Amino acid sequence: MLRRLCEITDPxxxxxxxxxxxxxRGDTLAAALLASGVETFRHSVVGDQPRAPxxxxxxxxxxxxxxxxxxxxxxxxxxxxxxxxxxxxxxGRQVLQGQS
Amino acid sequence: xxxxxxAAELADHYDIAIIGAGPAGMSxxxxxxxxxxxxxxxxxxxxxxxxxxxxxxxxxxxHDDVLGADYWKGASIADPFMAATIDFASSTTVWSLDPAExxxxxxxxxxTLAGSARRVEARAVILATxxxxxxxxxxxxxxxxxxxxxxxxxxxxxxxxxxEGPTVLAGCGPLLYLLASQLLKAGADxxxxxxxxxxxxxxxxxxxxxxxxxxxYFAKGLRLLVDVRRQxxxxxxxxxxxxxxxxxxxxxxxxxxxRSETLPVRTVLLHQGVIPSxxxxxxxxxxxxxxxxxxxxxxxxxxxGRLSVPGLFxxxxxxxxxxxxxxxxxxxxxxxxxxxxxxxxxxxxxETRLAPLKQxxxxxxxxxxxxxxxxxxxxxxxxPPDDATIICRCEEVRAGQxxxxxxxxxxxxxxxxxxxxxxxxxxxxxxCASTVTEMMAEQRGVSPxxxxxxxxxxxxxxxxxxxxxxxxxxxxxxxxxxxxRPEPSTNPKGPNL
Amino acid sequence: xxxxxxxxxxxxxxxxxxxxxxxxxxxxxxxxxxDGTDLDPRASRANFALVWxxxxxxxxxxxxxxxxxxxxxxxxxxxxxxxxxxxxxSLNQNGGFSFALDQDELDTWQAEMQAIVRETNxxxxxxxxxxxxxxxxxxPFVGRDVVxxxxxxxxxxxxxxxLYRALHTGMKQRGVxxxxxxxxxxxEPVSDGFRLIGPKGVLVAKRIVLAAGLDNxxxxxxxxxxxxxxxxxxxxxxxxxxAPFFDHTSATLRQTDEGGVxxxxxxxxxTSAHATNQDISAVLANRAVRTFPLLGDLNIVRxxxxxxxxxxxxxxxxxxxxxxxxxxxxxxxxxxxxxANHALVVAPQIAAxxxxxGLSAFGSxxxxxxxxx
Numbered sequence: 001m002l003r004r005l006c007e008i009t010d011p012x013x014x015x016x017x018x019x020x021x022x023x024x025r026g027d028t029l030a031a032a033l034l035a036s037g038v039e040t041f042r043h044s045v046v047g048d049q050p051r052a053p054x055x056x057x058x059x060x061x062x063x064x065x066x067x068x069x070x071x072x073x074x075x076x077x078x079x080x081x082x083x084x085x086x087x088x089x090x091x092g093r094q095v096l097q098g099q100s
Numbered sequence: 101x102x103x104x105x106x107a108a109e110l111a112d113h114y115d116i117a118i119i120g121a122g123p124a125g126m127s128x129x130x131x132x133x134x135x136x137x138x139x140x141x142x143x144x145x146x147x148x149x150x151x152x153x154x155x156x157x158x159x160x161x162x163h164d165d166v167l168g169a170d171y172w173k174g175a176s177i178a179d180p181f182m183a184a185t186i187d188f189a190s191s192t193t194v195w196s197l198d199p200a201e202x203x204x205x206x207x208x209x210x211x212t213l214a215g216s217a218r219r220v221e222a223r224a225v226i227l228a229t230x231x232x233x234x235x236x237x238x239x240x241x242x243x244x245x246x247x248x249x250x251x252x253x254x255x256x257x258x259x260x261x262x263x264e265g266p267t268v269l270a271g272c273g274p275l276l277y278l279l280a281s282q283l284l285k286a287g288a289d290x291x292x293x294x295x296x297x298x299x300x301x302x303x304x305x306x307x308x309x310x311x312x313x314x315x316x317y318f319a320k321g322l323r324l325l326v327d328v329r330r331q332x333x334x335x336x337x338x339x340x341x342x343x344x345x346x347x348x349x350x351x352x353x354x355x356x357x358x359r360s361e362t363l364p365v366r367t368v369l370l371h372q373g374v375i376p377s378x379x380x381x382x383x384x385x386x387x388x389x390x391x392x393x394x395x396x397x398x399x400x401x402x403x404x405g406r407l408s409v410p411g412l413f414x415x416x417x418x419x420x421x422x423x424x425x426x427x428x429x430x431x432x433x434x435x436x437x438x439x440x441x442x443x444x445x446x447x448x449x450x451e452t453r454l455a456p457l458k459q460x461x462x463x464x465x466x467x468x469x470x471x472x473x474x475x476x477x478x479x480x481x482x483x484p485p486d487d488a489t490i491i492c493r494c495e496e497v498r499a500g501q502x503x504x505x506x507x508x509x510x511x512x513x514x515x516x517x518x519x520x521x522x523x524x525x526x527x528x529x530x531x532c533a534s535t536v537t538e539m540m541a542e543q544r545g546v547s548p549x550x551x552x553x554x555x556x557x558x559x560x561x562x563x564x565x566x567x568x569x570x571x572x573x574x575x576x577x578x579x580x581x582x583x584x585r586p587e588p589s590t591n592p593k594g595p596n597l
Numbered sequence: 598x599x600x601x602x603x604x605x606x607x608x609x610x611x612x613x614x615x616x617x618x619x620x621x622x623x624x625x626x627x628x629x630x631x632d633g634t635d636l637d638p639r640a641s642r643a644n645f646a647l648v649w650x651x652x653x654x655x656x657x658x659x660x661x662x663x664x665x666x667x668x669x670x671x672x673x674x675x676x677x678x679x680x681x682x683x684x685x686x687s688l689n690q691n692g693g694f695s696f697a698l699d700q701d702e703l704d705t706w707q708a709e710m711q712a713i714v715r716e717t718n719x720x721x722x723x724x725x726x727x728x729x730x731x732x733x734x735x736x737p738f739v740g741r742d743v744v745x746x747x748x749x750x751x752x753x754x755x756x757x758x759x760l761y762r763a764l765h766t767g768m769k770q771r772g773v774x775x776x777x778x779x780x781x782x783x784x785e786p787v788s789d790g791f792r793l794i795g796p797k798g799v800l801v802a803k804r805i806v807l808a809a810g811l812d813n814x815x816x817x818x819x820x821x822x823x824x825x826x827x828x829x830x831x832x833x834x835x836x837x838x839x840a841p842f843f844d845h846t847s848a849t850l851r852q853t854d855e856g857g858v859x860x861x862x863x864x865x866x867x868t869s870a871h872a873t874n875q876d877i878s879a880v881l882a883n884r885a886v887r888t889f890p891l892l893g894d895l896n897i898v899r900x901x902x903x904x905x906x907x908x909x910x911x912x913x914x915x916x917x918x919x920x921x922x923x924x925x926x927x928x929x930x931x932x933x934x935x936x937a938n939h940a941l942v943v944a945p946q947i948a949a950x951x952x953x954x955g956l957s958a959f960g961s962x963x964x965x966x967x968x969x970x
Binding site for chain 1: 146258348526527
Binding site: 196198208210219383384385505508509510511512513514515518519520521524525526528552555557558559562563564565566568569570571572573574576577578580581582583584 | 632633634635636637639641642701702758761762765766769775776777778832834836837855860862863864865872873874875876877878879880881882883884885886887892893894895896897898899900901902
């Protein structure tokens, strides 16, 4: 939902739900995902509804994603880094192996 | 500035800890370090600047500058901050603040940095936690494609990106027009600005107009309004607003007078002013009071920013909305207050240096009441009439469910929270607290001051169980949990994963 | 100023007060509930939501059996609340564990359980002692630091917040006049009942029930009752929601039907503060992660504390004043576990005008006796 005004000059590459993403070094993960056409970051825990960042400043907790296997990370407060494996989340956190 | 990147690099103890590296926090840090205090500044974001000067240290000013001179003013605060003798921990979340138990003792801050929790002591703590946008619950506000105007501005500042496709801005307040102007300049497709301000407020604000005419914001504000109106459709007097779409915002429907209209959209940006972030102050049991002009709760502070709990200070928008310039001055005032209370400067020196700052602060406060009253959000956007509107985004509690619980006669927001889980999710009530208070006040016909708000408890931000588990264990705490004192020879075990 | 006399006033709208009020209304009484303010200390908002019998009543067999009876009565309460309000309080009585992190702990608990069986002549709830391996056979995700556990099939839990709302919804449905923010400063016994005096005015009640938690101590003295209390602050951590992993419950960790995990508990006896204590959070978290290593990455999203409503000996107090008949007091710190008894046994007795002989073990004379020793 975001369009960059400038070309990326110092790229970092990572994946979101197995899709390759390129961002500018220093971008927050949430902004980088929005600028790569990612619309839905997760599905809500209670009602299973699509959600995406609302505030981009650490307040709303709508931008939660799984980063390198760690679930429910606030993507607006972390930097996009090379090789990150980012996944969207459906519903509540899983704690038992094999739950997904 | 020493950058702290892992929790182990933190000292155990600082003279002054400052939470938040926006204009208030950065200014406070510089002031405190100049007096020789040991200073720690923490901020959850990856770089200093806060929201207003977000990423100001990341970019250099370009030719096609859309952010304007006010934004680049941040560099003049950030530069001395970067050069100051302080510890700065970015990407660091503060989840607890325990005030000193007795006057000569220290406050303790619980924080998480690079995946580890740590507790750090400080003789004084300055809360420079800033503001957040007042939630604007309308039907469809949880859809992807809907975000706050502030979020769009953050994207503009931090990654130089603008919303894609037809975009509608809706709400009220100066930031709405500032953002509209910035986005238009950057080439965004702004279909309309839907102004939801209550026209009746103009009359109420009138008595405060003379003061505003003398404020530094007057000319700026006027220019903005003219600028935006010249470039896009501005529709005032909006009374209903709903966003539709299946998995993404697709259209906005609004009503003005008897006419209803629907616009296709890709992005909707909502904004109805900003309110202080009070969670940390509240969790430390600082007195909180209702500000009727600003229609928000704020911590009580004295003329030096002292909170009601000894050793704690607040500065900037987190202590009451005043804007960036005001925040920078308040940061310095709070720092001088703390330095003087700690005996790091003499009272006389403090007073000499405080006098011009207080005068400056007065200047920035001039005219504020006019803006606050003029842009007071309309009642239907403070307390949504439509029962299906989601109020608590985390627990997905709707307005109708809340009204039913209020109808039971609950004594206040905290009991309501218990009954319906509103405010119990990860955002810890940040996105519903103000609405809950407004709804109760409306339904009972009393002032929000009488209703109150959620009482917060640490952790005020989520913290991983394993991080807490790895913190040092005190003998008293082990006794409180197990009923037995740990044997002197055997240290309590760390988690055996 | 003086209103006409009300049949029955319950002072306190927490779990105990609202359970009794709902029970009294079911018994056909016109009931008024006077409740405090939003920020009054409320154990009802801070409890652990257990319907728990295990380990209760060492040296007090009446309490062990009273708790057991309530657990057995709980399905009846849940059904009655559902009938009244349509609210399902998610009663789950699948059995509960106490997880020991060292042998000492396990041995102590086992001895206590055996004492309860002995003191109740075998009528106590059944239990099993499991070693570490046996515990992990039943619950494969339990950590290696767990040396054993006590299991009792009668233990369970409910959604206590929904229970609280169901009771208030039920009160409304049954015409209970609930008034929040209605502090009672003084009670004056008068010929036809009691004058309840507070900043909002004066009410006259024919009969009253004191269910005001810690404030009972102060109020009881005004009507010839005695409710001495001790300090007991507890603290609980709550995680974000996660998929179901633990269909039982335990005294210190449970997963709610909504997915969050509650982690308890602690007891501080020398503080009236209500802020959370991070040192205690650290110990609670440490034990939780050692018991359930798979929870390590969960985020704690909230924490809270509460002052337990604990009488001097920890047991409930139920009593009618002998000097001022018509004034009753109800004190207990297990407002969830004992809710079934309160609604289905105590309330009907109060409605009928007298507490049964079976409740005499919970009279306050026991404190007078111990003071003279």
